[in-house]
Structures are given as C-alpha cells and as structure tokens.
Amino acid sequence: MSTLTATWDWLADPAHWSGDNGVWHRLLQHLLLTVVCLVLSCLLALPVALVLGHLGRGGALAVNISNAGRAVPTFAVLVLLLLTPVGNWGEGPTVVALVLFAVPPLLTNAYVGMRGVDRGVVQAARGMGMTGRQLMFHVELPLSLPLLMNGVRIAAVQLVATATIAALAGGGGLGRIITAGFNLASTPQVVAGALLVAVFALLVEGGFEIAERLGPAWARGGR
C-alpha cells in the first residue's frame, strides 16, 4: 500500500511536527479547546440540570434538547456563527459552537440521573429531616453521579469531534492538518491528520473508560 507508506513518511517527518502548523501546536490547540469548552459547558449545564432534576421540572426540555442537538448540523452552526459578529472574534465561533453541542448531553444525562434516584431513598432522606439542599448534595448528586459522568464523557467525545469540524470553518485544532491536506491535494497528509484525530478521540474515550474503572464502586455506571 503506497498510501500507507506515504502516510507513515508524513508522520515520521519531524518538519511536520514543529511550527505553528505543526502537529504539536495543533494538538495543543485541540486539547485546549476541548478542555476549556468542556469546563465551560459543565459550568453552564450541570447546575441547571441538577436544580431542574431536584425540582422535577422542565423534564421535557432537558430530555428533548439532546434530540434537537442531534438534528442540527455542527458544520452549519459553525459557518452561521462565522458570518455573525462572533466570527470577528478569533476562535469565538468554535468556542460557542463547541459549548452549544456539549451542553445537551450534559443536561440530559444529569437530569435523567437526578430523576432516576430511587424515590424511596429520597423520601427516607426527607423523613430524616434533610433540607432540600442537603438532599440534593448528599443524596441525589452522589447517586446520580454515574449517569452524570456518562454525560461528561459523551460531551467530551462530542467536543473532540466538533473541534475537528471547526477546521472546515477556519478554526484551529488537529482538523486543520486534514483541511490543509485537502487543499494541497495530499492524500498522505489527509490520512495522517485523520489518524491523529482518531487516536486523540479514542484516547479521550479510553481515558474516561479507565477513570470510570478506577473510580469508587458507587460512582461506576451500570453500563
């Protein structure tokens, strides 16, 4: 396979790894975008989901927002944002789009987790005189943690994928290696970039998998 060897040659060339368009810089951008946006979306989505789940309100919204998020093409949202004033703002469109697509799985999973807590346990806690706040933080939150963490994992994988597509709309990250490869009509570069992205995504997924296995038993999902 000539493409395979050419791809290997591309990856083995140290010139492709250094500099502003090099792999290391793009990898760092990708990682930074993913982490920053994951933290941002958690800060946005989790408090809302926990409060809604605790109160048992807004369930239809929290559950359906995930389905709606799936129907909206990431690429189209990125381009729409690029053409709005947000587009003049450097990585603005990428960050906004990333957060927009990471919020739905977080919201849905955390909400479902909160509502899935055994009602008997909740009533027992109330019977012991727990206040609403104590109930939320000491009973419902720990018990819903497996689903909540599953949401974080889905969101993280989604973020990696969305950050890749952002390259189509001029955003930074590993996807730029792929789009640059297409512009140069260089199949080895396209494949090399795709391999890097795939490995990165699988490492993120694998990292969550390992964290889940090493975590305390009560925080493990029954998947």
Add this chain to the structure above:
Amino acid sequence: MTAAPDDCLARNEWICGAYLSSRRGILLDAVVQHLQLTSLAVLIGLAVAVPLAVLARRWGWAAGPVLALTTILYTIPSLAMFSLLLPLYGLSATLVVAGLVLYSLTLLVRNLLAGLRAVPEETRQAARGLGYGPIRLLLTVELPLALPAAMAGLRIATVSAVSLVTVGAIVGYGGLGNLVYAGMNTYFKAQVLTASVLCVLIAIAADLLLLGVQRLITPWTRAARA
C-alpha cells in the same frame, strides 16, 4: 457609481426571498443529493446491522467485540472518518455513504441488540413450546418484539446521518453542506442560513416520518400505553 440592484441579495441579508426564487434549482439539487446520501447510507447500515445484531444475540461471545468495534467507529470524528476512507474511495459520493454507514451501524446494532435482549425468556419458551423453530422464532417473535427499540435506533441514526452529510462537503458530496461550504467562502448569508434551515427541516421530517411508520407497524405499543 452604478446603481446596484437594491434587493436583499445585494444587501447580503440572512433571510432573502429573492434567493429562494432565483436559486430554486440549486437548492432542489442539493436537497435531492442530501436525501439520496442519507437514505442510501441508512438502508445499507440497516442491512448490515440486522445480521450483526442477530449473530451477536445468538452467540453471546460475539456481542462484546461487535459492540466494542461499533463504539470505536462512533468515537472517530466525522471529518477524520471521511478522510480515512479517502485512499479507498477517492473524492466520491461512495466515500460519504461509506462513512455514514459506519456511523449508523453503531446506533442500529446497539438498539437492535438491546431490543432482542429485552424479549422475555418466557415468551421465547412459549414459542418454542408451540413448536417454533429457531428461524420462525426469530422472524415472527423476536424481531417484531424488538421493533420499538430498533425503530428508536433507526430514528436516531437517520437524524444523525442527515446532519453528518453536511461534512461530506469536504469531498464535494455534502448535499446542502456543499451550499453551506460555498456560502462560507463567499460570505453569502442567505445561502448559508437557507441551507442550514432546510437541513434541520429534513431531519425533523425524517424523524416524524419514521415515528409514523413505527406507530403503524407496532400497534401493540400504543394499546399498552393507552
């Protein structure tokens, strides 16, 4: 300065009736390509997923590897997936369809398997007691009972495919995504918005259509809920 026509196209507005009427042919072609790529991918995905799920159900040891493989495929970002297929298919519609098939496989296999596993053992035994062979059991008892879960997977897979087709614009076969891509390069706001909205509308229409089909072919679920 020559007087440019002062319509919404010249002013580059987001919502533009003149765009709709003057580019009707382009829009229609893009919609048709979008529908073709999506339906082809989902149908092929379904044709591959059903035997995979049935085999994974029959032989317990196969379930783990099958699910792991489809999960790995689903984790790979769409742009990377299309790019990895480039040496195999070149810049073609086949590449986009193949990428979409791999994605829909995950959702379809997972849901089909969950549906098959949820068939109560008593039901299976009752059918066996009535003299059903394994094939008749599968076709007339297990698969129909797995239909609601399978249809749920099919709906998710279809909606995802509709939105993922747009990424195919990178190889020139992205349906409405092509219009978004071209519109991005020329800052053509009306084209980007129109194509995006059409894409969401297709996804919603496909979802509702499949929901209708689901109600038609699984009347017993409605009776149970009422």
